[in-house]
Amino acid sequence: MRTLCASTLIGEFFVIGFAGLVAMKDPDLAMGTVWTVSGIAMVLSVLLCGMITRPGGVQLGWALQIGLIASGFIVPVMFFLGAVFAVLWWCSVHFGRKIDEAKARFAAQSAAAQAQPGPDAA
Numbered sequence: 001m002r003t004l005c006a007s008t009l010i011g012e013f014f015v016i017g018f019a020g021l022v023a024m025k026d027p028d029l030a031m032g033t034v035w036t037v038s039g040i041a042m043v044l045s046v047l048l049c050g051m052i053t054r055p056g057g058v059q060l061g062w063a064l065q066i067g068l069i070a071s072g073f074i075v076p077v078m079f080f081l082g083a084v085f086a087v088l089w090w091c092s093v094h095f096g097r098k099i100d101e102a103k104a105r106f107a108a109q110s111a112a113a114q115a116q117p118g119p120d121a122a
Helices: 002-024 031-051 057-073 077-115
Strands: none
Touching: 002 031, 002 057, 002 077, 031 057, 057 077
16 A cells, blocks of 8 residues: 555655646745645655555545645646545555555465475475
8 A cells, every 4th residue: 555655645746846836826826835835735745655554644645635626726727636636545545455455365375375384294
């Protein structure tokens, strides 16, 4: 799960940065405000890469997805991109957990197979 989620978060890092560049062109927004909000979201996306497997990591990821969608009120294309990344986040979490479960089953089967004595052991 960690690899899939981290890949999604790194993609979001770049999208947030590009959205900040687009928002900077809005004359009603102060550049400092745009880059403070964008910078916090970018740092959060990178920090979340290491926090995915910890308690609350996935929930913080969902909060970031909601923030991305909400940023569409400033940069309208972010409604679409935020929704796309929310779907990617769901897929990363859902299928990542399935992959982790399959890896655990395979490791258990491998350990059980190695614990059994072979025909040459007698």
